[in-house]
Amino acid sequence: MRRTDARLLSLSLLLTVAFAAQAQHRHADAESKAAAAPTGPVEVKLDEALIARLPQVKAEGEAHGRKLSCEGVALVELLRASGAMPAAPLRGAQLARVAQVRARDGYRAAFSLGELDPSLGNRPVVLTRRCNGADLPAEDGPWRLIVPGESRPARWVRQVESIRVSGAD
Structure with missing residues (x-):
């Protein structure tokens, strides 16, 4: 024994x-x-070739009385493909990082990486060039954000010209 x-x-x-x-x-x-994972600011290029290689998703909603049915790429996928956001679930200092989207006219909206991360907030945000079967009109494009599920389209940035990811400091 x-x-x-x-x-x-x-x-x-x-x-x-x-x-x-x-x-x-x-x-x-x-x-x-x-x-x-990046800790400093990262400028995300709106590179058409890169964006074309990313999985396409659909987004629908209503903005200013117009129904939109759009196709584009998930913002989280663009951030990851650009190296601005790690592919692994976020932790630590990465949870304080923010993606700021800026329009040609100076309008801006921000999204925390935590709200975009599929393992945390999983907020759908889509960068698109096409809605309702056609390219965006000049007053909306060339790029636009669609954020389904928000109570009002305040972060549906039109005329997107840049995306910058940085710390929330």
């Missing part, structure tokens, strides 16, 4: 060490991904 107890104890210790090593490895991976 003692021999069996000793073997069980040895096996138990071996499993404990293995699980601890695996947990430490996962923690180190998470730290290295967090360290690789």
Whole structure:
């Protein structure tokens, strides 16, 4: 019986060490991904070739009495593809970062990365060039944000000319 107890104890210790090593490895991976995430300001280019390679999504809503049915890319996917937002779920300082969208006329709207992150807020925000089966008219385009589910379209930025991700400081 003692021999069996000793073997069980040895096996138990071996499993404990293995699980601890695996947990430490996962923690180190998470730290290295967090360290690789941008901390300073990042200008997101509205690169048509990059945007064309991203998955297309649909967004519908109403703005200023007009129903819109649009196709474009999820803002979160553009931010990730541009290196402005890590692909891994956000943690730590990344939760205080903000994407500021600026229009040609100076209008601005902001979205926290936490509200965009699929593992947290999962807010759908779509950057589009086409609504209702046609390219956007000049007064709305060339790019526009659609934010389905908001009570009013105040962050549906028209004439988008730049996106900048930075800390909330």
